[in-house]
Amino acid sequence: MQIKLAKSYGFCFGVKRAIKIAENTKDASTVGPLIHNNEEINRLQNNFNVNTLKDENEIEGVKRAIIRTHGITKNGLFTLEKSGAEIINATCPFVTKPQKICQKMSEEGYDVIIFGDKNHPEVKSVQSYAKNGAKVVLSVEDLKELKLGKKIAIVSQTTRKIEEFIKLTAYLVRNFKEVRVFNTICNATFENQDAAKELAIEADVMIIIGGKNSSNTKQLFSISKECCNDSFLIENEKELKKEWFENKKLCGITAGASTPDWIIEKVIGKISKIKV
Numbered sequence: 722m723q724i725k726l727a728k729s730y731g732f733c734f735g736v737k738r739a740i741k742i743a744e745n746t747k748d749a750s751t752v753g754p755l756i757h758n759n760e761e762i763n764r765l766q767n768n769f770n771v772n773t774l775k776d777e778n779e780i781e782g783v784k785r786a787i788i789r790t791h792g793i794t795k796n797g798l799f800t801l802e803k804s805g806a807e808i809i810n811a812t813c814p815f816v817t818k819p820q821k822i823c824q825k826m827s828e829e830g831y832d833v834i835i836f837g838d839k840n841h842p843e844v845k846s847v848q849s850y851a852k853n854g855a856k857v858v859l860s861v862e863d864l865k866e867l868k869l870g871k872k873i874a875i876v877s878q879t880t881r882k883i884e885e886f887i888k889l890t891a892y893l894v895r896n897f898k899e900v901r902v903f904n905t906i907c908n909a910t911f912e913n914q915d916a917a918k919e920l921a922i923e924a925d926v927m928i929i930i931g932g933k934n935s936s937n938t939k940q941l942f943s944i945s946k947e948c949c950n951d952s953f954l955i956e957n958e959k960e961l962k963k964e965w966f967e968n969k970k971l972c973g974i975t976a977g978a979s980t981p982d983w984i985i986e987k988v989i990g991k992i993s994k995i996k997v
Contacts, residue, residue: 723971724992725924727916731985733909733978735813739790740981742811743771749785750774752801753842755811756790756979757935760957764981780804792816792846815907816843819876820850822903826874827852831901834858834867834893836886837878841936844878860885861892874901880910880937880978882944909978910937917941917975921948924973926965929954930988931977938977945975957984958991966997 750772765771777797792812833855837844927945931938945952
């Protein structure tokens with residue numbers, strides 16, 4: 722069986738940056754999981770004494786606090802600043818951008834809409850920067866239920882599908898006179914999703930490696946599943962099952978933006994030893 726990697730996969734710029742910050746800081750605590758990959762978080766804890774707080778309310782006694790890649794709410798940041806801890810900001814710049822947009826558009830009187838998962842930490846962070854609040858939606862149906870003014874501004878969670886974002890913006894443009902559209906989906910998301918789709922069309926089985934609570938990894942799985950029914954989402958090589966590869970000629974592999982190379986290499990190593 723041939724094993725083929727997607728043309729684009731794995732660590733994005735924001736995650737690489739955050740990992741480097743954590744490794745250089747050492748002996749610190751991240752406010753929420755730094756990234757959505759438990760294996761890498763465990764590595765940082767074991768090798769660099771970088772611990773994880775549930776949220777900013779556990780900051781008491783912490784000397785150095787690292788803000789996670791997904792960002793933190795404005796109130797959360799205020800709590801950190803009051804604590805007296807040294808604050809190291811590892812928020813991905815692609816998340817900082819929609820934060821600033823939401824604040825500016827809200828101050829200018831626009832109804833702000835965020836395309837994303839309302840329970841995701843990135844979305845909560847971005848939403849908190851809208852001075853007059855922001856509405857979070859996942860579909861056109863969600864939009865139809867909202868009472869909106871004449872001026873609309875829309876941003877996206879950085880890891881969503883562009884096709885779904887376009888559907889939302891098309892609906893708004895058709896139904897409202899003034900719509901400001903900010904495409905805040907990051908380039909790495911575009912590249913990884915396109916590469917996953919291209920490979921899934923070709924592959925007999927697809928393995929998607931990443932945290933099961935990772936938004937961008939779940940999007941890769943969804944895209945792969947649409948093109949290759951035998952697609953499986955795993956966090957590490959221990960979750961692989963031999964029967965997935967029976968009578969398969971080409972195994973495609975992709976990985977989420979928070980998945981380090983050392984996990985990918987372990988998965989490839991174990992698949993290469995499977996005899997089918």
